[in-house]
Amino acid sequence: MAEEKILTVPLRRDFINVSKNRRANKAVDSLRTFLSVHNKVSKEKVKISRSINEFLWRRGAQKPPSRVKVLVSFDGEFLKAMLPEEKQKPKKEEKPKETKPEKEKQEPAKEAKEKAKPEKESTEKKEAKKQVSEKPEQPAEAKDKKQEKKQ
Numbered sequence: 001m002a003e004e005k006i007l008t009v010p011l012r013r014d015f016i017n018v019s020k021n022r023r024a025n026k027a028v029d030s031l032r033t034f035l036s037v038h039n040k041v042s043k044e045k046v047k048i049s050r051s052i053n054e055f056l057w058r059r060g061a062q063k064p065p066s067r068v069k070v071l072v073s074f075d076g077e078f079l080k081a082m083l084p085e086e087k088q089k090p091k092k093e094e095k096p097k098e099t100k101p102e103k104e105k106q107e108p109a110k111e112a113k114e115k116a117k118p119e120k121e122s123t124e125k126k127e128a129k130k131q132v133s134e135k136p137e138q139p140a141e142a143k144d145k146k147q148e149k150k151q
Contacts, residue, residue: 004073006084009034011056012066020062027056027064031081035072041079049082 014030015023028048036043056064071084 002073002075004071006069006071007035007038008067008069010067011064015064022061024057024061024064028053031056031068031070035070035079035081039072039074039079041074045077046079046081049080049086051083051086052081055083 009031011027011030015026018026031052032043032046032048035041035046052068052070055068059065069084070081071087073080073082
């Protein structure tokens with residue numbers, strides 16, 4: 001069985017001497033180094049979970065957390081690191097749920113009603129646009145007067 005333990009990794013002492021924009025990168029690197037040294041494994045064999053990476057980067061590159069608690073398990077070749085809250089639970093086999101045929105019949109009817117509604121709305125919108133665009137034209141005399149005023 002896999003050996004598991006929880007470690008608190010101090011990160012501040014490593015990333016404090018690095019430029020602000022590279023601190024989160026350095027924190028990830030120092031976490032990997034810390035785990036490899038304390039578990040006597042090479043750095044390449046340390047796998048850091050996505051949740052730890054998100055935890056280190058959540059405040060941006062300039063302000064990573066000063067320490068992080070990590071659940072470490074050694075399975076075969078690799079040393080896997082994850083947050084303690086992320087501890088994997090064994091998956092149970094789920095049985096497929098039975099569906100009733102009545103529900104299947106009702107769903108297409110609902111879809112047909114929803115499709116019919118937008119068509120009605122679109123015809124109403126078209127009629128409204130026609131009414132707005134159909135402004136009464138001005139008599140020819142009024143147009144001539146406006147042109148004379150402009151000149």
